[in-house]
Amino acid sequence: MSNLHGLSMDVEHVDGIVFMEFKAIGTLTHADYEKITPMVDEALDGIENPVVNVYVDGSEFEGWQLQAAWDDLKLGLKHGKKFNKVAFYGNSRWQEVMTKVGSWFVAGEVRYFEDPLEALGWLRA
Numbered sequence: 001m002s003n004l005h006g007l008s009m010d011v012e013h014v015d016g017i018v019f020m021e022f023k024a025i026g027t028l029t030h031a032d033y034e035k036i037t038p039m040v041d042e043a044l045d046g047i048e049n050p051v052v053n054v055y056v057d058g059s060e061f062e063g064w065q066l067q068a069a070w071d072d073l074k075l076g077l078k079h080g081k082k083f084n085k086v087a088f089y090g091n092s093r094w095q096e097v098m099t100k101v102g103s104w105f106v107a108g109e110v111r112y113f114e115d116p117l118e119a120l121g122w123l124r125a
Helices: 030-044 066-082 093-105 116-124
Strands: 006-014 017-028 051-064 083-089 109-113
Touching: 006 030, 017 030, 017 066, 030 066, 051 066, 051 116, 066 083, 066 093, 083 093, 083 116, 093 109, 109 116
Parallel strands: 017 051, 051 083, 083 109
Antiparallel strands: 006 017
16 A cells, blocks of 8 residues: 555536546545645535536545545535536445445436446546
């Protein structure tokens, strides 16, 4: 296990749809969420009834520290109703299970993929 960790985010606004892309690396910490949460808030601020499609690249994701898991849950509860589609690209059984649990906190559809192009294709369909 490496000490490298982090959460990066990219946002695009196209024809009234907000497209967010996250890349999670290593074991996420509270500090990672302290950086990313205001970016998510800002991206969705002031948009009435946004349609948000999210792509998560979890291929290098190893999990969360306890506080970061709580931060992730809070973020999902705050913005989950705005999410239309969430595609999680990963490579392990626990990530697939986590995706199913995450779907409980999201109004839209959440799917797990083992192929990144398939995930992006589904989001853009």
